[in-house]
Amino acid sequence: MIPLFERARQAGDRRAIIAPEGTFSYRQLLELSAGVAGRLLDGADDLRGGRVAFLIPSGIHYVATQWGVWRAGGIAVPLCMHHPAPELEYVLTDSQASIVVAHPQFATRLRPLAEKLGLRFLLTGETGQGNLPELTLDRRAMLVYTSGTTSKPKAVVTTHANLEAQIASLVTAWEWTANDHILHVLPLHHVHGIVNVLLCALSVGATCEMLPEFDAEKVWDRLASRELTLFMAVPTIYTRLAAKPRAGDYSHIRLMVCGSAALPVSTLERWRELTGHTLLERYGMTETGMILSNPLHGERRPGYVGTPLPGIEVKLVGEPAEIWVRGPGVFREYWNRPEATAKAFCDGWFLTGDVAVFENGMYRMLGRSSIDIIKTGGYKVSALEIEETLREHPAIKECAVVGVPDSEWGERVCVAIVGNLQLDELREWAKQRLATYKVPSRLAVMESLPRNAMGKVVKPELVKLKW
Ligand code: MLC
Numbered sequence: 360m361i362p363l364f365e366r367a368r369q370a371g372d373r374r375a376i377i378a379p380e381g382t383f384s385y386r387q388l389l390e391l392s393a394g395v396a397g398r399l400l401d402g403a404d405d406l407r408g409g410r411v412a413f414l415i416p417s418g419i420h421y422v423a424t425q426w427g428v429w430r431a432g433g434i435a436v437p438l439c440m441h442h443p444a445p446e447l448e449y450v451l452t453d454s455q456a457s458i459v460v461a462h463p464q465f466a467t468r469l470r471p472l473a474e475k476l477g478l479r480f481l482l483t484g485e486t487g488q489g490n491l492p493e494l495t496l497d498r499r500a501m502l503v504y505t506s507g508t509t510s511k512p513k514a515v516v517t518t519h520a521n522l523e524a525q526i527a528s529l530v531t532a533w534e535w536t537a538n539d540h541i542l543h544v545l546p547l548h549h550v551h552g553i554v555n556v557l558l559c560a561l562s563v564g565a566t567c568e569m570l571p572e573f574d575a576e577k578v579w580d581r582l583a584s585r586e587l588t589l590f591m592a593v594p595t596i597y598t599r600l601a602a603k604p605r606a607g608d609y610s611h612i613r614l615m616v617c618g619s620a621a622l623p624v625s626t627l628e629r630w631r632e633l634t635g636h637t638l639l640e641r642y643g644m645t646e647t648g649m650i651l652s653n654p655l656h657g658e659r660r661p662g663y664v665g666t667p668l669p670g671i672e673v674k675l676v677g678e679p680a681e682i683w684v685r686g687p688g689v690f691r692e693y694w695n696r697p698e699a700t701a702k703a704f705c706d707g708w709f710l711t712g713d714v715a716v717f718e719n720g721m722y723r724m725l726g727r728s729s730i731d732i733i734k735t736g737g738y739k740v741s742a743l744e745i746e747e748t749l750r751e752h753p754a755i756k757e758c759a760v761v762g763v764p765d766s767e768w769g770e771r772v773c774v775a776i777v778g779n780l781q782l783d784e785l786r787e788w789a790k791q792r793l794a795t796y797k798v799p800s801r802l803a804v805m806e807s808l809p810r811n812a813m814g815k816v817v818k819p820e821l822v823k824l825k826w
């Protein structure tokens with residue numbers, strides 16, 4: 360049994376999950392996930408790394424399915440609730456999934472895709488029985504899709520050993536214990552929600568309380584309850600919460616963490632005024648898990664992301680200096696993309712594409728080396744992917760997508776076009792094809808796009824427009 364499940368067995372009757380469906384102990388979670396694994400196996404002895412994609416809202420079925428896939432020997436491919444059919448189809452095809460599990464609320468969206476692609480289709484709640492395979496840590500565990508400078512997202516493959524290392528590092532640094540109780544409000548198709556919140560909690564016998572989606576009022580209610588000890592979110596969520604402040608005593612919470620995008624110093628200060636908490640800012644990436652963190656004890660320096668987490672090696676290379684990372688949590692490969700994998704590493708170091716400086720004992724992020732990678736609401740999106748989709752619109756002759764600094768979203772996805780189109784028409788059309796957070800929310804219609812002598816669009820000029 361891999362350590363995660365062995366530790367869950369030891370946690371027994373402790374509360375593992377509080378979800379819209381009820382409260383579930385570790386024992387129940389193990390029973391439910393064994394039932395899912397039995398159904399997935401359907402008489403086979405081992406899925407042997409077969410990909411199982413699932414679209415399930417935050418709650419017990421998500422966790423039981425994730426664990427069920429692993430216990431059946433499969434690779435978990437979490438799908439995104441905000442993805443329209445074409446994006447879901449891309450992930451199902453690219454991952455070469457053989458089974459799709461849907462919560463009934465998503466059945467009408469997924470069943471036709473499963474039929475079209477000839478995939479086995481299951482609903483959450485279906486269970487089976489049978490012996491489960493013996494797992495080893497070197498097996499591939501998960502595919503998480505992430506945007507890159509190439510146009511379409513690629514899947515980051517992490518093994519069980521990678522996940523164990525990522526979890527162990529955070530458990531040590533942030534002193535997770537079985538007495539912790541965390542509120543989960545993040546999407547479950549990215550590492551922040553999957554690893555930092557869900558799996559860290561479940562690997563120490565703590566309680567993970569899952570809200571179906573982010574809702575500022577509900578989060579304030581729960582933060583005020585004296586049960587919570589931990590909270591983690593992206594900067595946009597703290598900004599949203601701070602926009603609807605709720606006076607109260609939050610001293611029972613031992614740690615509040617912020618990451619996935621740069622935390623503005625003004626947000627950190629505002630949060631401290633509102634709650635008395637100095638947010639712990641950390642930096643990470645899907646490919647590596649968490650990399651740098653301010654300290655749990657000691658000075659948390661506003662505007663800085665701290666020092667390497669346990670087990671992580673970091674170096675700065677070149678000018679401007681790029682962060683390179685090495686350690687047991689670093690992913691194995693991009694799924695089916697040996698060339699992209701090879702390009703992402705140099706002498707065993709993973710090249711993050713993030714630029715930073717080291718000052719007075721701590722790292723400070725300076726941004727990305729590519730203007731085509733945008734961080735909006737904590738999601739990484741590729742300008743090139745959005746452009747490629749928008750170019751299919753008959754009224755768009757040319758387009759260029761940029762991320763423009765924004766107080767709510769960190770960066771806002773904006774598009775300049777040559778063509779004849781209104782923003783609302785563009786958004787409605789794009790929402791059928793792209794996840795909501797990739798759909799541009801500002802439009803500039805231009806006679807021509809600014810280009811340099813080589814004919815390349817000068818994106819920094821577009822960023823400077825009045826959006
Ligand atoms: C949504 N909307 C946006 C938007 N996202 N508009 C502009 N920019 C964006 N990024 C719009 C929608 O189109 C819609 O508008 C309206 O907002 C509501 O949409 P929603 O889908 O309900 O969004 P909301 O719930 O408000 O989302 C905000 C959020 C979400 C902050 C809760 O973005 C979120 O959960 N972010 C977390 C992402 C995350 O976990 N990242 C971690 C990646 S891992 P309309 O007009 O259509 O109604 C990683 C590694 C690491 O980065 O270090 O952690």
Ligand code: AMP
Binds near residue numbers: 645727
């Ligand atoms: P993702 O590819 O979705 O995992 O996003 C990872 C990227 O998020 C990193 O490469 C950084 O660019 C960015 N990121 C994560 N945490 C921070 C942070 N604290 N400050 C600035 N950028 C961050």
